[in-house]
Every structure is written in structure tokens, then in C-alpha cells.
Amino acid sequence: MLRFLSSKIIFFWMKSTACAHSNIAIIKYWGNLVDEERIPLNPSISLTISPLTTKTTVRWGSRTYRVKLDGKTVKGDGKDRIVRNLERIRKLANFDGKAEVVSINSFPSGTGLASSASGFAALALASSKALGMKLSRRELSILARYGSGSAARSIYGGWSELTAGETSQESYAFQLAPESHWQIHDIIILVSKKEKTVSSEDGHKLAKTSDFLSSRIKSVRRNLPLLRSAIITRDFDLLGKIAEKDSLSMHSIMLTSDPSLIYLEPETVEIMKRVKEWRPWIKAYFTIDAGPNVHLLTIPHHREKLLRKILKIYDENQLIECVPGRGAWTSKKHLF
Ligand code: DP6
Numbered sequence: 001m002l003r004f005l006s007s008k009i010i011f012f013w014m015k016s017t018a019c020a021h022s023n024i025a026i027i028k029y030w031g032n033l034v035d036e037e038r039i040p041l042n043p044s045i046s047l048t049i050s051p052l053t054t055k056t057t058v059r060w061g062s063r064t065y066r067v068k069l070d071g072k073t074v075k076g077d078g079k080d081r082i083v084r085n086l087e088r089i090r091k092l093a094n095f096d097g098k099a100e101v102v103s104i105n106s107f108p109s110g111t112g113l114a115s116s117a118s119g120f121a122a123l124a125l126a127s128s129k130a131l132g133m134k135l136s137r138r139e140l141s142i143l144a145r146y147g148s149g150s151a152a153r154s155i156y157g158g159w160s161e162l163t164a165g166e167t168s169q170e171s172y173a174f175q176l177a178p179e180s181h182w183q184i185h186d187i188i189i190l191v192s193k194k195e196k197t198v199s200s201e202d203g204h205k206l207a208k209t210s211d212f213l214s215s216r217i218k219s220v221r222r223n224l225p226l227l228r229s230a231i232i233t234r235d236f237d238l239l240g241k242i243a244e245k246d247s248l249s250m251h252s253i254m255l256t257s258d259p260s261l262i263y264l265e266p267e268t269v270e271i272m273k274r275v276k277e278w279r280p281w282i283k284a285y286f287t288i289d290a291g292p293n294v295h296l297l298t299i300p301h302h303r304e305k306l307l308r309k310i311l312k313i314y315d316e317n318q319l320i321e322c323v324p325g326r327g328a329w330t331s332k333k334h335l336f
Helices: 002-013 076-093 116-130 137-147 200-209 213-233 236-255 266-278 300-313
Strands: 015-027 032-034 044-062 066-069 098-105 159-162 173-177 185-189 284-287 294-298 319-324 329-331
Touching: 015 116, 015 213, 015 236, 015 284, 032 200, 044 116, 044 213, 066 076, 076 098, 076 116, 076 137, 098 116, 116 137, 116 329, 137 173, 159 213, 173 213, 185 300, 200 236, 213 236, 236 284, 236 294, 266 284, 266 294, 266 300, 294 300, 300 319
Parallel strands: 066 098
Antiparallel strands: 015 044, 015 329, 044 098, 044 159, 044 319, 159 173, 185 294, 185 319, 284 294
16 A cells, blocks of 8 residues: 555656747758758757747656647657657656656647647656756757757747757757847738648658758858847847748748648748838748748837738738747646
8 A cells, every 4th residue: 555655656746747839940940960860950040939838747657658639649650759759758767667748739739830849848848857857958958859850949938049960969959049138029820720731850851852952051051140140139130031031941942852842822922922012111021931821020119010911911810929938947737
């Protein structure tokens, strides 16, 4: 009886909950040096964005791995990807047992918004903390990166950079500036709520088939110091120009891969053109991830003007407004 009770107590202590926000990359990560370890081919810089959040509770000590996301049991490849990460953490802690994971997203699933960044950042923090590990932010970013490259950056609040080293230990994220540094608005226009047909995971594998990849990597290396200084000096026009240029450069790699990847929809292109038309009066710049949805970046003074223009064309429920958010954090309110 006493043994049973003590094991219950141990398992209670082996539970932890963490939350993390998603992020939007200004210089994007596209393509891996090593696919299995998600060692990126190029460095990337992003802004962690609130309110898009994943909350995850992990409890170690079960006989099998069980994973639930937004109330549904996760099976197949989705589960395998999470289990691979849990196994890595379990071995690091030298723990012999499996875990139960329950996770919820604050944003509706199936909106085409990437939840892997917030998801794997929250998982890295919750699962390591539940095993009593006190990892540095850098170590957490490496663990999160194994699950999803962009997740490494969601460990930090505000602006962060993911390095592209030659080994896993050299490929980590670090913070460039905290969330309080600069008030930026990111208005996301949901062009399509459909699940994408080619995942980022498969897309990254195609990057090397594009003839233009080496020139993209050269331009990323040129733009990195410029973007870092745009962030530090709060130069919005420079940041916006780099954001547009880099997302177009990433999409040109996708379009010229073999087979080609076309994430853009006619409406995506329509918004891109309109933003350019509005630009003399409204400071707003677009960036687009691996999907058709558009992120419009603006500053407080121009937010209302931009929203008025957008709402003439799109419905309110197609918009999500984000602001700079904090890095991954723990919570005492468990999901089970
Ligand atoms: C276009 O991090 O989603 O959003 O590692 O397979 O999960 P996986 O890929 P992911 O790729 C991000 C692609 C991007 C650009 C970026 O966020 O840097």
C-alpha cells in the first residue's frame, strides 16, 4: 500500500504544464542540412506572437505513450513525431518510463496556422520540467528544434534568431530583443482554413532541388545583419522590406522545387498587391509562411487605417491580430 502511494506521489511530481506562443519569421528557415535532426540550412529571425498559444501538460510514469490534442487522441505520424521527442528527453534524464501528454491550442485547429512552433516549444519545457531537469533556454531551444525547427525560436519572447550550425549543438535560438522592445502589430488574414497538402516537413526536403537555393542562402546571409540592426534601431521600413523580400525568396524556392510547391492562392497574391498599393499612405508589409495566409505587419500609428482597408474586403472572423509575446513559460494549472 505504502509503495503504491509513494509511486502515486512520485508520478504526481512528475507532471508539469507549459505554454508557448507561435512565431512569425521575418527571415525564414527553409531547408535542412540534416533533415532528421532539423539542423537548418540557413539562420532565421522571428517575432514570437501573442495570443496564438499552445498549452501542454506532460505526466511521466505511464506504461505507454498517450497523446491528446484539442480533445482528440493523436495517432500515426503525428504521435510518432511527439514520441521521438519525448524519448530524446527521457534518455537525457535517464528515466525509464513513458508519458501522457494533453495539449490544447488557443486558436482553432485547421485554420492553416502553424501550431508546431508553439506546440514543440511547450512540449520541450513541460516534458523536461516534469522530469526535474533544469535546462537553459538554449538547451530547451535545441530540444524544441528537434520537434519543429521554428519551435526553437518560440522558447524566447520577442525577437529571436535560430543559428544554422554544422551540428545540432551549434543550431540553437537566442533572443535579440524582448517583447517590450517594439510595439508591432501582426494582422493575419486567413485566406484558407484548409489543411495544407504538403507539410513543412516534406517541403524542407525539397528545398535542395531548387536551382536558386544557393542564391537564397547568400541573400539571407546579407540580410541577417540588416534585419538585426532594423530590430535594434526600430527601423520599420527596413524590417518590412526584408520581410517581403525574404518571404518572396522562400516562395521562389518552393515554386522552383522538384516537384514544385505552390502554397500561394489567388487571394494571397491579391492581398500582396493591395498592400503595395496602400503603402504610400499606410505603413504595412506582408510576409507569408508555408501556406496561403498572409501576415500584415504594421506599427500602432497605422494599425487602424490598415484595419479599415482590410475590413472593406475581408470579414472580421478571417482576421487574427497578434502582438509581440513572451517566451515559453510554465503554469500551475494542469490540463489533467
Ligand atoms: C515557412 O518549423 O514548420 O514557417 O521543422 O518541419 O516543423 P518543421 O518545419 P517548420 O518550418 C517553418 C517554415 C516557415 C518559416 C519559419 O518559420 O522560419
